[in-house]
Amino acid sequence: MGELIAKEKEVVVPGEVIAKGMEYLPSHGTYRKDENIIANRLGILFIDGKVIKTIPVSGRYHPRRKDTIIAKVIDISMNGWRVDTNSAYSAMLSVKDATNEFIRKGEDLTRYFDIGDYLTCQIIQVTSQKLVDVTLKAPGLRKLGKGRIIEVKTHKVPRIIGKQGSMVSMIKNETKTQIVVGQNGMVWISGSQPQDEILAIKAIRLIEEQSHISGLTDRISELLKKDNKKKETKTEVKTEDKK
Amino acid sequence: MAYTKRHDNRKMDETRPIEAKVGVIKRAHGSAYFKIGDTIAYAAVYGPRELHPKFMQNPERGILRVKYNMLPFSGQGDRVRPGPNRRSKEIALVTQHALEPVLNLEDFPNSVVDVLIEFPQTDAGSRCAGICAASMALADAGITMKDLVPSIGIGRVGKQMLVDLDYYEEAYEEESVADIPLAMIPTTEEFTLLQMDGDVTKEQLKEALILGKKACHNIKKVMTTAIKQKFQEGVKKK
Numbered sequence: 399m400g401e402l403i404a405k406e407k408e409v410v411v412p413g414e415v416i417a418k419g420m421e422y423l424p425s426h427g428t429y430r431k432d433e434n435i436i437a438n439r440l441g442i443l444f445i446d447g448k449v450i451k452t453i454p455v456s457g458r459y460h461p462r463r464k465d466t467i468i469a470k471v472i473d474i475s476m477n478g479w480r481v482d483t484n485s486a487y488s489a490m491l492s493v494k495d496a497t498n499e500f501i502r503k504g505e506d507l508t509r510y511f512d513i514g515d516y517l518t519c520q521i522i523q524v525t526s527q528k529l530v531d532v533t534l535k536a537p538g539l540r541k542l543g544k545g546r547i548i549e550v551k552t553h554k555v556p557r558i559i560g561k562q563g564s565m566v567s568m569i570k571n572e573t574k575t576q577i578v579v580g581q582n583g584m585v586w587i588s589g590s591q592p593q594d595e596i597l598a599i600k601a602i603r604l605i606e607e608q609s610h611i612s613g614l615t616d617r618i619s620e621l622l623k624k625d626n627k628k629k630e631t632k633t634e635v636k637t638e639d640k641k
Numbered sequence: 642m643a644y645t646k647r648h649d650n651r652k653m654d655e656t657r658p659i660e661a662k663v664g665v666i667k668r669a670h671g672s673a674y675f676k677i678g679d680t681i682a683y684a685a686v687y688g689p690r691e692l693h694p695k696f697m698q699n700p701e702r703g704i705l706r707v708k709y710n711m712l713p714f715s716g717q718g719d720r721v722r723p724g725p726n727r728r729s730k731e732i733a734l735v736t737q738h739a740l741e742p743v744l745n746l747e748d749f750p751n752s753v754v755d756v757l758i759e760f761p762q763t764d765a766g767s768r769c770a771g772i773c774a775a776s777m778a779l780a781d782a783g784i785t786m787k788d789l790v791p792s793i794g795i796g797r798v799g800k801q802m803l804v805d806l807d808y809y810e811e812a813y814e815e816e817s818v819a820d821i822p823l824a825m826i827p828t829t830e831e832f833t834l835l836q837m838d839g840d841v842t843k844e845q846l847k848e849a850l851i852l853g854k855k856a857c858h859n860i861k862k863v864m865t866t867a868i869k870q871k872f873q874e875g876v877k878k879k
Contacts, residue, residue, distance in 0.1 A: 409868075409869050409872045409873075411780060411789065411864075411865045411868045411869065412743075412780050412785075412786045412787065412788055412789055413743075413786075413787065413788030413789045413827060413828055413861065413865075414865060415828075427785070429787065431828055431829075434828075436787070436788075436828060438745065438785050438786060438787050439783065439784075439785045439786070440780045440781065440783055440868065454783050455783075455872065456670075456671065456781055456782065456783040457670070457671075457782060457783020457784070458670055458688070458689065458690075458782075458783065485689075486688065486689040486690050486691055486703075486749055486752035487691070487751075487752070488691065526750075527700060527750055527751065528749075528750055528751065528752075610872075
């Protein structure tokens with residue numbers, strides 16, 4: 399008979415026996431050894447009917463098809479740009495995937511993107527040897543202008559974005575900044591005032607730290623509103639001084 | 642005089658007190674601290690990341706690179722000369738061989754996982770402490786691996802088999818001493834490290850493996866709870 403040993407929604411460690419018996423099926427982050435299903439990655443356990451899987455709680459980004467990421471141009475070749483994806487593998491952005499403009503052969507590619515530029519791009523394909531191709535030809539993909547780049551833990555990205563982007567749009571509205579979150583854990587923040595950007599970073603860091611504690615949305619909005627109030631009182635004081 | 646009572650009043654099959662912690666180095670992708678008695682090991686894992694020089698890349702699987710280093714003040718009084726030497730290179734290699742069988746490195750072709758192990762203080766059994774710390778750090782770094790690799794030194798002083806020798810016992814002069822560091826994969830009970838300094842009979846070696854097996858299963862429990870601790874601490878903060 400199948401018997402579950404570990405509890406659902408708890409952390410499992412590599413080598414830990416999750417379930418005994420052939421009824422259960424191993425999925426992501428688990429493997430079968432004889433009768434047992436064993437974790438092979440540090441993660442949180444989820445059980446969907448008979449299928450057992452774990453969701454990672456640590457680790458670097460691993461490139462996947464259709465992910466939108468923020469990448470940095472690190473090299474320029476004859477037919478495109480090589481970009482760093484914040485993972486073990488760099489990606490290739492070829493000229494035909496970069497722009498609809500006609501680029502003549504032998505033209506200076508730095509006119510479009512130079513080394514050190516950050517781009518939001520989408521992964522078109524990943525081969526078995528982890529050769530990664532990216533494109534800029536999809537809505538919303540572009541070169542990123544002035545702003546700040548911060549790095550967050552990859553497995554926290556869904557929490558920073560929130561359900562249908564609710565969390566990130568709240569931060570955007572409250573701090574009046576533009577934010578782009580890449581699946582690879584790179585986040586671009588740009589605002590007209592440096593303190594707005596700093597507040598947005600503070601909020602993102604708070605999400606990263608406390609995403610597993612319930613009531614996260616309330617705490618974030620509290621943080622953002624408190625700071626907005628401070629600003630208001632400050633400006634009030636200033637106007638009084640003038641009087 | 643036969644060695645019938647251990648100098649620190651431990652039982653013959655008792656390890657020194659163990660302390661383990663995960664996530665001690667902020668900038669590393671995974672890290673761990675493992676203390677057994679007076680031997681302290683820190684392990685940091687970086688990667689998987691791009692491997693240079695390029696000729697070292699393996700298109701079929703990622704490679705594991707281990708560095709073992711004792712800090713100058715870590716020894717028994719004499720200054721340990723810094724930098725790699727014959728001993729540290731050998732230990733790094735056996736550590737790599739001890740860890741490789743559990744890692745699913747075929748998930749990361751052409752890349753490298755770097756494991757750096759540092760010892761601020763040693764009192765015998767450092768390669769075993771290093772392997773324990775490294776396997777915890779690898780798990781913390783989110784590398785797919787079949788199991789943790791606990792490791793322990795088994796020894797013989799006179800005719801007595803002992804678990805986890807410290808430096809006093811390893812350097813015991815009144816009787817002959819043998820020292821067998823070993824590492825085991827608990828789910829399959831396969832040994833990935835088995836070395837010996839000194840000599841033992843066939844029966845004594847068998848006894849050593851049985852003692853080692855038992856100790857490794859216990860160490861794995863300590864390592865598992867230590868890794869889980871990192872995530873429970875956050876929940877308590879509420």
